[in-house]
Amino acid sequence: MQIATLIEQVSAHNGWNMALAGMTIVFTCLVILALTISRIHKILDLLDNRDQLRLKMREFFVGREKEKQVASLLTPALELEAARYRRLTPFLGETFSLKKLIRFAESRGMTNPPPEKTIRQLMEVGLIKKDMRNRFTWDDSVAK
Amino acid sequence: MQIATLIEQVSAHNGWNMALAGMTIVFTCLVILALTISRIHKILDLLDNRDQLRLKMREFFVGREKEKQVASLLTPALELEAARYRRLTPFLGETFSLKKLIRFAESRGMTNPPPEKTIRQLMEVGLIKKDMRNRFTWDDSVAK
Amino acid sequence: MQIATLIEQVSAHNGWNMALAGMTIVFTCLVILALTISRIHKILDLLDNRDQLRLKMREFFVGREKEKQVASLLTPALELEAARYRRLTPFLGETFSLKKLIRFAESRGMTNPPPEKTIRQLMEVGLIKKDMRNRFTWDDSVAK
Amino acid sequence: MEDLFLQFLSNTGFALVDYRQVIMLCVGTLFIYLGIAKHYEPLLLVPIGFGVLMGNMPVMHGMGLSIYEEGSVLSYLYYGVTKGIYPPLIFMGIGAMTDFSTMLARPSLMLLGAAAQAGIFITFLGALMLGFSPGEAASIGIIGGADGPTAIFLTSKLAPKLIGPIAIAAYSYMALVPVIQPPIMKLFTTKKERLIKMREPRKVSKRERIIFPIIGLILSCLLAPAALPLLGMLFLGNLLKEATVTERLADAARNTVIDTVTILLGVTVGASTQGDIFLTKESIGIFVLGALSFAVATACGLVFAKGMNLFLKEKINPLIGAAGVSAVPDSARVVHTVAQQEDPTNYLLMHAMAPNISGVIGSAIGAGVLWSFLT
Amino acid sequence: MEDLFLQFLSNTGFALVDYRQVIMLCVGTLFIYLGIAKHYEPLLLVPIGFGVLMGNMPVMHGMGLSIYEEGSVLSYLYYGVTKGIYPPLIFMGIGAMTDFSTMLARPSLMLLGAAAQAGIFITFLGALMLGFSPGEAASIGIIGGADGPTAIFLTSKLAPKLIGPIAIAAYSYMALVPVIQPPIMKLFTTKKERLIKMREPRKVSKRERIIFPIIGLILSCLLAPAALPLLGMLFLGNLLKEATVTERLADAARNTVIDTVTILLGVTVGASTQGDIFLTKESIGIFVLGALSFAVATACGLVFAKGMNLFLKEKINPLIGAAGVSAVPDSARVVHTVAQQEDPTNYLLMHAMAPNISGVIGSAIGAGVLWSFLT
Amino acid sequence: MEDLFLQFLSNTGFALVDYRQVIMLCVGTLFIYLGIAKHYEPLLLVPIGFGVLMGNMPVMHGMGLSIYEEGSVLSYLYYGVTKGIYPPLIFMGIGAMTDFSTMLARPSLMLLGAAAQAGIFITFLGALMLGFSPGEAASIGIIGGADGPTAIFLTSKLAPKLIGPIAIAAYSYMALVPVIQPPIMKLFTTKKERLIKMREPRKVSKRERIIFPIIGLILSCLLAPAALPLLGMLFLGNLLKEATVTERLADAARNTVIDTVTILLGVTVGASTQGDIFLTKESIGIFVLGALSFAVATACGLVFAKGMNLFLKEKINPLIGAAGVSAVPDSARVVHTVAQQEDPTNYLLMHAMAPNISGVIGSAIGAGVLWSFLT
Numbered sequence A, B, C: 001m002q003i004a005t006l007i008e009q010v011s012a013h014n015g016w017n018m019a020l021a022g023m024t025i026v027f028t029c030l031v032i033l034a035l036t037i038s039r040i041h042k043i044l045d046l047l048d049n050r051d052q053l054r055l056k057m058r059e060f061f062v063g064r065e066k067e068k069q070v071a072s073l074l075t076p077a078l079e080l081e082a083a084r085y086r087r088l089t090p091f092l093g094e095t096f097s098l099k100k101l102i103r104f105a106e107s108r109g110m111t112n113p114p115p116e117k118t119i120r121q122l123m124e125v126g127l128i129k130k131d132m133r134n135r136f137t138w139d140d141s142v143a144k
Numbered sequence D, E, F: 001m002e003d004l005f006l007q008f009l010s011n012t013g014f015a016l017v018d019y020r021q022v023i024m025l026c027v028g029t030l031f032i033y034l035g036i037a038k039h040y041e042p043l044l045l046v047p048i049g050f051g052v053l054m055g056n057m058p059v060m061h062g063m064g065l066s067i068y069e070e071g072s073v074l075s076y077l078y079y080g081v082t083k084g085i086y087p088p089l090i091f092m093g094i095g096a097m098t099d100f101s102t103m104l105a106r107p108s109l110m111l112l113g114a115a116a117q118a119g120i121f122i123t124f125l126g127a128l129m130l131g132f133s134p135g136e137a138a139s140i141g142i143i144g145g146a147d148g149p150t151a152i153f154l155t156s157k158l159a160p161k162l163i164g165p166i167a168i169a170a171y172s173y174m175a176l177v178p179v180i181q182p183p184i185m186k187l188f189t190t191k192k193e194r195l196i197k198m199r200e201p202r203k204v205s206k207r208e209r210i211i212f213p214i215i216g217l218i219l220s221c222l223l224a225p226a227a228l229p230l231l232g233m234l235f236l237g238n239l240l241k242e243a244t245v246t247e248r249l250a251d252a253a254r255n256t257v258i259d260t261v262t263i264l265l266g267v268t269v270g271a272s273t274q275g276d277i278f279l280t281k282e283s284i285g286i287f288v289l290g291a292l293s294f295a296v297a298t299a300c301g302l303v304f305a306k307g308m309n310l311f312l313k314e315k316i317n318p319l320i321g322a323a324g325v326s327a328v329p330d331s332a333r334v335v336h337t338v339a340q341q342e343d344p345t346n347y348l349l350m351h352a353m354a355p356n357i358s359g360v361i362g363s364a365i366g367a368g369v370l371w372s373f374l375t
């Protein structure tokens, strides 16, 4: 077969164009994808920083107030209790059920004031928080 | 749209009847199911008690005979052997293969009388029973 | 129904022939399969022996040469190093990655000559071989 | 070659994109976000959300890419939805996962699962009023059954065109159970009622648990034969589980089968929400009625529980009535959470499971009844 | 509304129930009982039994609930049976589970697996005599192959209407192997024969085990091409197992695939036994002939083993001939049990596995031969 | 009876066997041997090889045994190939297995995955020159994509008759990557280049990995909508994996689904290579062009990497360009091995994964583009 015929066969089916166009498109796609991907983590960082920025601003304007409010509830006595309960964490894990916490507290003789009451107070203050799955965790942001 | 028209549209498709009938049927179904379920364990208890009753009656009429028959086979010597073999259970598990039992017995020097013979006797007496899967267990009901 | 009719019904559908032919074919198939299977391990043994035979012949003609060649590379110093590296096997497993081997060697102070160099030499000599999965093993056939 | 590029460019999404698809892409992303970040039913919302993305990529019609074009891969996988095959398989898996013990221990609580189905029928009436055809109205009503497979199954039989919006509505509201139910629960109960503690249920023997799926099948299918595909498979799965000798089959049902089918169902239901088909006035109606349905079902369960207390010596906590809507096990968890907000030592989860799973049976029966009325 | 109630009541099972359905409900319950309480092949009897219940719930025809109505969920799942797809998939799983070592160690024992297939052909003659058509007679004969998937496969090709009764008969008798075989075994062997001990088989190398499925496929399908769907998949599964580098595929075959297919096959075969279709004179004939087939197959295996002993220096225990019927691994276990009743130190299980699995190959070949005769 | 025997004998393989089938039986055995003994892609070569055996057993046509006869078991299982369903399911499993971290850490390496796709289009031209029709030429070109599922998917759409040879060529060359690529790699790179070490990529956060499949789907399907079936499922699988809350679904995708589909795809693709259909001049052309395609793709990747180095401050090792052909993860491993031959302390595996998996995306896009051109 002659080379002319070979080339002819390609042209007849619009082959050159398809090949060139195809390769260009594949390349373009991956270039655009690569460019986009390389932005993702920068955008995410920006978002995080924005949150931090906003947080700082809020702290500046609102923070004091909230602290005060918490402070009024977070009596020294309660703070002491909180510390005692906090020490049970190693036995309970980072997230825990209240039932278990109460059992642990009782088994360690922490019955005055009754665990139920203390825990309710701790939840009101926001030191213990509940997640979607009805498990509880300590919220350190309030603790300070 | 007027309320009359709305109601009209429901009636036109026999909606009121379907809704009421549907709800009634769902309710009836679950009520019947609930009633039936609440009977299951009572019926099961009854059946168990009937079995016990029958057992007691059979014991009364037949039991003595069987006991005697077993007794005649269950010589004091064999009983002694049985106790020795019984002590191997912790090593064998609740169900065991005869092969393993023999090997264990031999490894503990229990060779006179030979394990094969003793085991055959224990099976005749009914102290060792075989289950569907060709595994063996001790039958305590006979042991007493 | 009369027996004659019964037999008639079988003949009408060519039943006798089908049954006899069927049974014969099943039997023949399994006989041929059994005969073939009974040859497999003998043929495999033969193949293995042929390989051994060939190996022996090759050893006779070629082996010396190769040994010499290896010997020239496998200096006593390298042999000593090889033995030291060999002792790391229990920590690395039978197949290992070079990275790990180097780390282990370095952590044991085997840095002179540098592990990279020693390992390259060991690979040239053929004492360390690579498998398909890019893991390495010791080749004992050369070691002797 | 410019022709080819132009042809190609005119085939790319940029040229074909439609504002409705953009809206749906946002919806899909929102679903994925809610699933992953908020833990709302992730096993459903993530595949559905991704399916929404796949179904709303702007593609040329006629190339065999869309779920609605015959011969496309998605259309083959979608058969399991349109023919109603996936829901019974999912029910088999659920059966092989579910322990009916609490329900067997206190069968009276099954009435709560029945009461909450009133939402189905009230919404059915509402949908008829809005001008939906009876088949469509029944399918919309079943959203209040709070059971995705049941809703998809009935819709595939009575109003196949609405599978997308009804499935999305059903799964959305099921995912939002922790948001939707608590206010209704607080509205319909007093603090004193929410503080009621309940006694531990009795132990249920293995034999009872084995007999239940058999009795359950026979009774419920004698009364409502059309519930057979769903309840039959539910009880089959449960029997395989409780028999223990068929453990490996139960294992296949509750892992292999349900997980594979969940992916396929999720992604195809998601992909069926093509903007031009999904974003219609009807869909809005379906979402509004669906929300209504959920609220009414919850309220019915609560009110019925309060009614039961009038006759019971040992009072039940009426909150567990809200678990009758199904949405297993989320609505039972929500009941538990709300109760614990009043008294952290009150553990209602186990008690709420009884109405919760009888709600599944109830809505399957409801679906069967509506199906038999309208066929 | 009374109309609706009446219509509904006339659709409930109570109105539609037929005495034959009641009988079948009892049969289904019996199957479940035997599976769970008596441990007779629970993996088969429990799903089949439950399927019998599902198939015999009295439902209105025309609603798309029955397995015989096009468009019903059960009908879709039943395709795998009627098209003969499930049996090969199950064979693949069996292949991936089975260790052919004992057979490879003593291939002469394969003759026992051949001999026991005589039952198939003798029953085939019997069925012809009773007036069954050749296709039906072949399907009935294959019950004596003691291999459920093979029986279903052949019946789906030659007598699709009889799938229900033949499958039920095959699986029932397979489950009843521990009841049916022992008396026949004792009848055809002397105590002295039953006491014969056999030598440990030789070790079989990994290479042999890898080569076997390839040779096995080529030879058996050269001789009986129609055995390809079943034996091809059996040997494929076995190769995946023995290759070890394809362990994860073998794992899928022997867990995911076989378990899922077993549930679907069991429940649909069960559901295909609708009382009005199942409880016929023909079914009774099938059950009688099936029992005969089993007994004859067992006897043939035993007698052939005794015959072999005339020529062998190292005698075999003729009991293992009974394992040639297949019913893997139950009939091998029964052989072991019967031998142990005579001498608790005689371990025949491993020896009985050789005729047992060659019986599987034998009946698949038998099925292929009959299929090729009758197509 | 002699008639029956003669008829049977004339149906056995011995009477029907054709020299082309003998050749194919050898090919099948070779595949199995390479898979098991040489560890060349055993998960593919073993099922395909056994499928080749099954497809080339000499069977009578008209009995419903051949994969090309309607109603045969193999033909049902083959639907998943001809309808293009298996490849997307496999892609879902691959997505649920793949960690895109290295690619996300250095997206510039994705260009290598793009460059290596030039092989596809050059081979496409070559195939047109040899007189293949455009659809066939495109399917042959895609062999250079070094991605089995993609090749099968495109061929099922554009040249269904060539599925057998193209799939076999694609999988053979993928298996032979450790043999084909090293000489080309050495030819196109200098020793100095092969010694280049690369820096550890940065850590990629979980959020990035979750966002990627969503962005990836939207972008790639906006630009090349026809890549949707393959890339949609790939990204779906990956999202299920990265979301972690959908772990059990990812698990099903990467075990249950992919293993089952791999067996079915392998055995049916193998069985589709019936000697009379497979051993043609065209197949030889396909194999020659396929090898060319692979070689060109490898070379393009290498040369492009060298080109990139002209512009990069921190040079990359051009060997990783060869991993752009896909053949995940074998070609990345080969890159690693070749680099280690020069310097055993150079660890390129992780770096080679970036072009490797972007090569998968690239060839799926390439397939989509060709499909949209030719439909």
Ligand code: NA
Binding pocket: D144, D145, D146, D147, D324, D325, D326, D327, D359, D360, D362, D363, D364
């Ligand atoms: Na419900």
Ligand code: NA
Binding pocket: E117, E144, E145, E146, E147, E324, E325, E326, E327, E359, E360, E362, E363, E364
């Ligand atoms: Na058999």
Ligand code: NA
Binding pocket: F144, F145, F146, F147, F324, F325, F326, F327, F359, F360, F362, F363, F364
């Ligand atoms: Na590629």
